[in-house]
Amino acid sequence: MSRLVYALLLIINCLFWPGTAGAAAEPSITATAAILMEAGTGQVLYEYGAREERPPASTTKIMTAILALELGRPDTPVKVSSYAATTPGASIYLTTGEILTLGDLVKGALLNSGNDATVAIAECLAGTEAGFAWLMNRKARQIGAFHTHFNNPHGLTDPDHYTTAYDLALMARYALDNPIFRRLVATQEDQIPGPDGVRYLYNTNRLLGSYPGADGVKTGTTDAAGQCLVASATRAGRRLIAVVLGSWDRYADARALLDYGFNDFYNETAPAGEPAGRVYVKNGKETSVPVAPLVTAGFTVPADQAAYLEKRVLLPAAVKAPVRKGQELGQVKILFRGREVAGSTLVATRDVAARPWWSRFKK
Structure with missing residues (x-):
């Protein structure tokens, strides 16, 4: 669907339902698929190509981290296999036979986007990548991500490994309810044990520290997926989630979407658990x-x-x-x-x- 046709459909929609996104001037973005969502309610404020199935690259690791935090204990020791240690792509340079905790591997996966860390997590929790992928797909369906299918825990290109911008927003919204996940994806720097005493981890998400209120979530890049980013930001207790896939400038696109949500919309809310x-x-x-x-x-x-x-x-x-x-x-x-x-x-x-x-x- 062309951007012109999509814009016309949004205008027609707004004539019949003035509460939907589109009444304000929409942001100009380069992404092939994008969505802006209210984290508190799941309400969609903007979307373009958001229901189209696409390769997600390392944004896959959101689901990997969800399962690691829900099914495992952070202090569980994990012995790294040679298969995990030789996983191609982004790495935290695990070595065969070394032992780290599951919590440290989750840090390596979310901050440094270590593919090797995700395979070690998968083998720890399910024995094999295939077994872990089955768990990932089951969890995706439970969350409501019905246009998602995972074949691995890291996001390296596979023809049967795909999701949508909408599904990724659902996964991020779900994951951000977990306080450990929430803390990790907002962390810019950390360290875990390494062969020489320490491994330094640096978050690949450059919105952290540069965009007001930015507090997550995950980057992803492959030739097939292009530049991808699941971003979140919180201001005055209101959190927005922006997802851009196949972008030419993911950070500019995410900023434009988040600015649009914070500046051009008004939110009335009654948060769960807050006295009313x-x-x-x-x-x-x-x-x-x-x-x-x-x-x-x-x-x-x-x-x-x-x-x-x-x-x-x-x-x-x-x-x-x-x-x-x-x-x-x-x-x-x-x-x-x-x-x-x-x-x-x-x-x-x-x-x-x-x-x-x-x-x-x-x-």
Whole structure:
């Protein structure tokens, strides 16, 4: 689909649904495929060729790290095989027979993009690359990345190894919920043990330290994939994820997309777990209980339509004690032009016991 046709479709879409991306001037990018997503809600603010299956290069390592962190323990010792040590491409220069922890291998994979580290991870967790690829594909389907198929843990070119910009955004959004992953992809420099005492690791993502709020995620480059980047940035508690594949200048493209999201859109949100009000507790040991959204509810609109966005908190006047943590006590709704576009149940954030009957009688 040509860029002109795609732009015309976006304009037509906006005539019928003013809350979608496209009302503001769209960024000019060089990437063959791109997407901009709200990390909190998964709402897509911009996309071009984002559902087309393409080689992902080392952005594959997002999934490798997800499985390593979920299925293994960071302190697990891993003995490096000769097969892992001789993996071609980007490397942290593992040697046959040396032993590192799984956590150190994940650092090497995410920061230095070490292909050898990913094979060592795969062999540790699944015995073989093929077995690990099966786990990767199963996890991709669980996340909702249905146009993804992995054949290896590193992303070296393979005709049966592909994903989409949209699927990569889903994977990054999922992975960023993990605090260890979140910390690693925001780290510019680190070190792990090496044959001479230490290996120095330098993050390949040049947005870190150069773009305000940049905090991840992963680069990737092969001849087949071109320049790829899954980028994230957070400002005032709002995180955006930008993915560019087949780019001529991935950093300029990612900056343009992130600037577009932060500057040209307004976001109303009710984050999961953050207090949204209090409910009076009748006959309780405490007079009221805080409530918070069970899941994040939010919606994003072009900045010039922010006045049409509204958040409503609906709570009962009172509730009888006892109150259980997690008990449903209300709702929060996000409305755009009077229509509900997002929402969440509000739940009690702690228990409130009932006062003894003699205490109530005395009062």
